[in-house]
Amino acid sequence: MGRHREFDADEALHIALQVFRRRGYEGTSISDLTDAMGITRPSLYAAFGNKEDLFRRTLDLYERRHLCFAHEALQAPTAREAVERLLRGYVDVLTDPLSPPGCLGVNGAVACSEASEPIREELIARRIVNENNLRNRLEKARADGDLPANEDPADWARYVVSIGLGMAVKAASGASRQELHRVADFAMRSWPTA
Amino acid sequence: MGRHREFDADEALHIALQVFRRRGYEGTSISDLTDAMGITRPSLYAAFGNKEDLFRRTLDLYERRHLCFAHEALQAPTAREAVERLLRGYVDVLTDPLSPPGCLGVNGAVACSEASEPIREELIARRIVNENNLRNRLEKARADGDLPANEDPADWARYVVSIGLGMAVKAASGASRQELHRVADFAMRSWPTA
DNA sequence: CTGTTACTATACTGATTGGTATGATATGCG
DNA sequence: CGCATATCATACCAATCAGTATAGTAACAG
Structure with missing residues (x-):
């Protein structure tokens, strides 16, 4: 069977996550990873x-491990609550005191060299999945009468995702949890009244 | 006085801007620049x-050359108009068909290696200046009765900047001008009614 | 115990990074 | 012209990049 691995692969992966989240994909070298x-x-x-x-x-x-809250948030009884839980939960992830500020999916790569384009595109694809999940939830809400018929689920999902991305950049720039919750407050003010 | 430069430095700088805007600071090599x-x-x-x-x-x-619209936007007669002009003008810059999508100030660096930290911090500093400019405009608006007294200019400025940053990431990910204007529509819905 | 297997450690690969030394070339001044 | 100066082109630098060849080591099967 051969020699046993001397390190815990899962623990090592957690460390890699921290390094990539702080430095991005291109900003992280193999030596950075092996050292950490x-x-x-x-x-x-x-x-x-x-x-x-x-x-x-x-x-x-x-x-x-960090974005699992989103799945539960989408199952909230009302669309409004689902959106708010998404935003609040994401703020808390972005400002998790035990991790580098910001989001791995944003810090990972926004613009990069040609060599890293596959990673950039992977991140875009995953964001599209998330936006579509929210849009589907809002379409269901509109069918249920939980969201007014004149509200566009696609527009709403795009708006919420944009807010999230903006807060992610803000968090990576040093914004506090409290400040980002204030942003979420303002975002929710767009929600249709009655 | 010596030999003359055989290239137009200003034109070369414009090209460098295009390359940096597409690939970011770390994603751009000196060879990329000299080739272009x-x-x-x-x-x-x-x-x-x-x-x-x-x-x-x-x-x-x-x-x-690209963000000059912001100065004029802030001079709009009302705060609401100033904010809307900022968002609309920024959307148009982000989706300028003659430039790589997104914003140099965001694509430049969000997360990076330690070697590029000075650039990342420079970008953060410039964003803070922009946010403060907007906050000052909104404080003046509140003093003039143009913004309700219970609206916090700092919160508003942070929210608008967050929306802008989010749209910038969205643009770099391929969002269209039309889609981003829809995001701006939603952002403006948070504006206090009368 | 031996043999096989899978890991670890060291040292290395070629390519690329940002940055420069060097020598040729072109310009303006006297 | 001839000198000074600044730009150009080539070729180079040490350091770092992602990735690997090789040899030693530890564990299990028999």
């Missing part, structure tokens, strides 16, 4: 493939 | 200093 994880380069490549593979695995872990 | 500008490395360093200096000069050019 306390393992050697061959161990990293043996356990996680190449840099792209590792980043995608950290993305999966991030969604599973 | 059609000059050699020593010419670039002689004319613009080092990479950081060049990027700061492209930032100045960008603000002067």
Whole structure:
């Protein structure tokens, strides 16, 4: 069966997540990762493939461990509550005191070299999934009479996602949790009254 | 007096702006720049200093040539109009068909390696200036009775800037001008009614 | 115990990074 | 013209990039 791995792969992945979240995909070197994880380069490549593979695995872990609130938020009884829970939950993730500020999905890559385009596109694709999930929830709400018929679910989803992305950049720039909740307050003021 | 420069420094700077705006600060290599500008490395360093200096000069050019609408927007007769002009003007810059989508100030750097931290901090500092300019305008509006006394100018400025940053990321991800104007529509719905 | 297997450690690869030394070339001044 | 000066082109620098070859080591199967 061979020699056993001397490090905890799951723990190492959590550390990689922290490094990528702070420095972005291109801003993180393999040496940054191995130093933080306390393992050697061959161990990293043996356990996680190449840099792209590792980043995608950290993305999966991030969604599973930090963005899991979104799934529950969408199940709130009303659309308004679902949107508000999404925004509030995201603010708390963006300003988690135990992690670098901001969002892995935004800090990871906004603009990058041609070599990293696949990662940038992966992040865009995942954001589209999230926006579509919200849009579907709002379409259901409109069918149920929970959202006025003249409100466009696609427009609403795009707006909420835009607010989220803006708060993510703001968080990465040093905005406090309290400040971002104030932004969420203002965002909710757009919600239709009665 | 010596040999004359064989290229137009201002034109070269415009090209550098396009490259940085598309690839970000870290995603752009000196070779990317010299290839696009059609000059050699020593010419670039002689004319613009080092990479950081060049990027700061492209930032100045960008603000002067693309963000100049903001100054005029703030002089609109009402605060509401000023905010709306800021958002509309920014959307048009973000989706300028002659430039890479998004904003140099956001695409430039959101998260980066330690080596590029000075650039990231410079971008944050410039965003703070913009937010403060808007806040000052809104404080004046409140003093004039143009903005209700219970509306906080700092909160409003933070919200508007967040919307802008979110639209910038959205634009860099491929959102259309029309889609972003719909986001601006929703943002303006938060404005207090009478 | 031996053999096989999978890990770790060291050292290395070629390519690319930002930045420069050097020598040729072109310009203006006297 | 001839000198001074500034730009140009080539070729280079050390450092770092992502990724790997090789050899040593630890664990299980038999």
